[in-house]
Amino acid sequence: xxxxxxxxxxxxxxxxxxxxxxxxxxxxxxxxxxxxxxxxxxxxxxxxxxxxxxxxxxxxxxxxxxxxxxxxxxxxxxxxxxxxxxxxxxxxxxxxxxxxxxxxxxxxxxxxxxxxxxxxxxxxxxxxxxxxxxxxxxxxxxxxxxxxxxxxxxxxxxxxxxxxxxxxxxxxxxxxxxxxxxxxxxxxxxxxxxxxxxxxxxxxxxxxxxxxxxxxxxxxxxxxxxxxxxxxxxxxxxxxxxxxxxxxxxxxxxxxxxxxxxxxxxxxxxxxxxxxxxxxx
Amino acid sequence: xxxxxxxxxxxxxxxxxxxxxxxxxxxxxxxxxxxxxxxxxxxxxxxxxxxxxxxxxxxxxxxxxxxxxxxxxxxxxxxxxxxxxxxxxxxxxxxxxxxxxxxxxxxxxxxxxxxxxxxxxxxxxxxxxxxxxxxxxxxxxxxxxxxxxxxxxxxxxxxxxxxxxxxxxxxxxxxxxxxxxxxxxxxxxxxxxxxxxxxxxxxxxxxxxxxxxxxxxxxxxxxxxxxxxxxxxxxxxxxxxxxxxxxxxxxxxxxxxxxxxxxxxxxxxxxxxxxxxx
Numbered sequence: 001x002x003x004x005x006x007x008x009x010x011x012x013x014x015x016x017x018x019x020x021x022x023x024x025x026x027x028x029x030x031x032x033x034x035x036x037x038x039x040x041x042x043x044x045x046x047x048x049x050x051x052x053x054x055x056x057x058x059x060x061x062x063x064x065x066x067x068x069x070x071x072x073x074x075x076x077x078x079x080x081x082x083x084x085x086x087x088x089x090x091x092x093x094x095x096x097x098x099x100x101x102x103x104x105x106x107x108x109x110x111x112x113x114x115x116x117x118x119x120x121x122x123x124x125x126x127x128x129x130x131x132x133x134x135x136x137x138x139x140x141x142x143x144x145x146x147x148x149x150x151x152x153x154x155x156x157x158x159x160x161x162x163x164x165x166x167x168x169x170x171x172x173x174x175x176x177x178x179x180x181x182x183x184x185x186x187x188x189x190x191x192x193x194x195x196x197x198x199x200x201x202x203x204x205x206x207x208x209x210x211x212x213x214x215x216x217x218x219x220x221x222x223x224x225x226x227x228x229x230x231x232x233x234x235x236x237x238x239x240x241x242x243x244x245x246x247x248x249x250x251x252x253x254x255x256x257x258x259x260x261x262x263x264x265x266x267x268x269x270x271x272x273x274x275x276x277x278x279x280x281x
Numbered sequence: 282x283x284x285x286x287x288x289x290x291x292x293x294x295x296x297x298x299x300x301x302x303x304x305x306x307x308x309x310x311x312x313x314x315x316x317x318x319x320x321x322x323x324x325x326x327x328x329x330x331x332x333x334x335x336x337x338x339x340x341x342x343x344x345x346x347x348x349x350x351x352x353x354x355x356x357x358x359x360x361x362x363x364x365x366x367x368x369x370x371x372x373x374x375x376x377x378x379x380x381x382x383x384x385x386x387x388x389x390x391x392x393x394x395x396x397x398x399x400x401x402x403x404x405x406x407x408x409x410x411x412x413x414x415x416x417x418x419x420x421x422x423x424x425x426x427x428x429x430x431x432x433x434x435x436x437x438x439x440x441x442x443x444x445x446x447x448x449x450x451x452x453x454x455x456x457x458x459x460x461x462x463x464x465x466x467x468x469x470x471x472x473x474x475x476x477x478x479x480x481x482x483x484x485x486x487x488x489x490x491x492x493x494x495x496x497x498x499x500x501x502x503x504x505x506x507x508x509x510x511x512x513x514x515x516x517x518x519x520x521x522x523x524x525x526x527x528x529x530x531x532x533x534x535x536x537x538x539x540x541x542x543x544x545x546x547x548x549x550x551x552x553x554x555x556x557x558x559x
Contacts, residue, residue, distance in 0.1 A: 176384075178380055178382055178384035179384065179386065181352075181354060181372075181378070181380065181384070182380075182384050182386070184353075184354065184371075184372040185352065185372045185373070185374065185376075185377060185378055186374065186397065186398040186401045186402065186451075187372070187373065187374060187401055187402065188397070188401050189401065192397070192400075192401060196386065196389070196397055197386065200386070200388040
């Protein structure tokens with residue numbers, strides 16, 4: 001979200017020279033991360049080459065998981081599914097839990113931000129609850145829901161909601177006094193104030209909260225699935241550990257990382273569509 | 282009183298002699314743990330309808346507090362401000378404020394910024410009439426062609442013009458300006474001062490403006506209200522500005538009376554009421 005403001009598409013004609021230059025710049029940008037990954041792989045290879053190494057080398061990891069890599073869509077029933085289905089199941093849980101957290105979190109955040117009574121009443125509670133680790137919620141949600149899937153979704157909900165509430169509240173409280181004065185002079189109605197001032201002014205903060213929230217919910221789902229079992233990338237990792245398929249664990253971790261990054265980019269992308277041009281900073 | 286030669290206009294002001302906006306023994310006190318902090322202490326002032334009054338004083342002298350009480354953002358501790366005999370208790374569109382920091386909503390276009398107020402204050406007017414009011418006022422400040430631009434695409438002077446248009450579109454009785462040109466470059470500032478004078482003459486509106494620019498106050502106003510330093514600021518002196526209207530900046534600057542008044546104001550601000558930390 002640090003892109004400079006002035007990059008607007010200019011209506012200049014297609015310029016081959018410019019295009020070639022920007023392609024070259026992009027390639028140059030790729031060099032450092034590619035080199036870093038290669039060095040990382042070499043170090044990994046060297047460290048695990050010995051005969052009594054506990055972890056597989058990168059080469060062996062790829063050899064052992066080749067089936068999983070080239071065929072992410074197999075489905076042999078039960079939990080024996082390709083990585084795509086494992087990730088897909090986890091993503092569905094995240095989608096449900098995170099959407100609930102976003103709706104409830106934004107609503108609560110606006111309520112708490114606009115009422116100083118609510119703020120003084122509820123903020124201490126939020127500050128305490130937000131520090132609870134995601135997995136600490138799992139036993140209590142299992143006790144409440146008696147079922148694995150709703151419990152996992154609840155854990156995502158309760159993990160993602162705090163940064164959303166806290167950022168939304170902060171956004172409402174940070175509305176410039178000038179805007180509130182304008183609203184008072186113009187005697188804007190409640191709904192006009194909400195849609196024309198409060199909400200647009202708060203949107204950047206809301207997206208910051210959503211971004212932190214989606215990262216936390218992806219962290220939480222992998223951990224929660226390890227405990228609840230069934231299909232899902234978290235349980236896939238746990239299952240692989242129990243069957244001593246260390247290479248499978250490594251490849252699953254890679255998938256978790258990539259999906260987490262994509263989720264984060266997704267929120268940034270949606271934010272870019274929603275945020276008014278003037279507030280992208 | 283020295284009157285400049287002006288073939289068309291001989292009176293010095295467009296104001297009527299009726300008291301319109303009245304400050305009656307106005308005080309503002311903030312309670313603090315170490316005792317009361319008096320910001321303003323016993324302000325008495327009567328502004329006539331159609332008059333242009335500037336308030337000057339050092340920062341921290343309570344100018345903004347004074348303005349906030351006229352606008353209705355804050356309530357006086359003692360005394361009251363009356364507009365046409367009605368005590369001011371809350372903000373309202375009859376007293377429109379042009380803020381120092383433009384205060385346009387960045388996610389709305391110039392048109393939408395003005396329309397928001399028009400829609401709120403004149404809910405019963407037909408849509409076409411509302412649109413007409415908005416465009417009329419954008420034209421008044423010469424910005425009809427940037428109606429659909431967002432504030433980020435406008436210069437500081439253009440933003441402040443939109444703010445003035447937004448304020449006047451609601452047909453206020455009093456226009457309140459809080460150092461409106463403070464952030465502008467000198468050339469734009471002079472342009473806007475002249476535009477403001479034209480608008481004031483055409484609309485016959487009462488203007489209360491806060492500034493710390495003595496030249497600006499002398500060029501624009503009928504009277505300059507000079508505040509003593511806070512805490513417990515009072516009105517130190519009220520200076521009558523006798524130059525004929527419409528005013529011509531170049532001619533005013535040649536008038537020895539201008540320097541007399543300017544020196545008097547400077548003397549008030551920097552000798553008799555010098556700021557503690559300057």
